[in-house]
Amino acid sequence: MKALSQATLVELARAGAVRGYTLHGRTDGYVLSVQYGLHEAVLTAKRGGARRFARIDTALALLRTLRAAAVEVRLADAAPPPRLYRRGRPAGLAALDRLHAEAAPPPPAAPRARSPGGPQP
Numbered sequence: 001m002k003a004l005s006q007a008t009l010v011e012l013a014r015a016g017a018v019r020g021y022t023l024h025g026r027t028d029g030y031v032l033s034v035q036y037g038l039h040e041a042v043l044t045a046k047r048g049g050a051r052r053f054a055r056i057d058t059a060l061a062l063l064r065t066l067r068a069a070a071v072e073v074r075l076a077d078a079a080p081p082p083r084l085y086r087r088g089r090p091a092g093l094a095a096l097d098r099l100h101a102e103a104a105p106p107p108p109a110a111p112r113a114r115s116p117g118g119p120q121p
Contacts, residue, residue, distance in 0.1 A: 004034055004041035006051070006062075012036050013066040021063060021071045025078030029054045032062075 004012075012018050012034070020035040029052040032043040043051040053059040056073075063071055 001033070002039055002041035003044040005044055009034060009043060010066065013068075018066075018068075021068050023053075023056065023059055023071060023073045025073065025075040026052070027078065028052060030056055030059050032059055 009018075017036045018034055019037075022033045022035070024031045024033060031050045031052060034041055034043065045051040053062075060071070
């Protein structure tokens with residue numbers, strides 16, 4: 001796949017040559033690929049390599065400045081979301097329950113059983 005600098009991307013967008021944008025979700029962020037003419041290229045960073053956006057909001061801010069009408073987002077390679085629930089309960093509640101159990105005073109002793117028939121003389 002070709003490489004594309006941000007300056008070239010701006011010129012292509014101004015000329016109306018861009019056919020589409022795709023954000024590819026990766027484990028370490030998002031990578032932007034651009035379809036123009038018969039080509040597809042990846043946006044590159046100033047120091048080389050693919051430009052990686054840590055947050056999708058940052059990538060969308062760039063696309064707004066380019067006046068992108070539509071963006072395709074592919075999350076196939078993105079990191080799975082963190083597990084918020086375990087066994088139907090929020091994950092943090094189990095740890096919270098343990099802390100409360102450790103800090104709670106011991107339960108009171110059970111009362112002694114009385115014999116039936118009332119008090120003995």
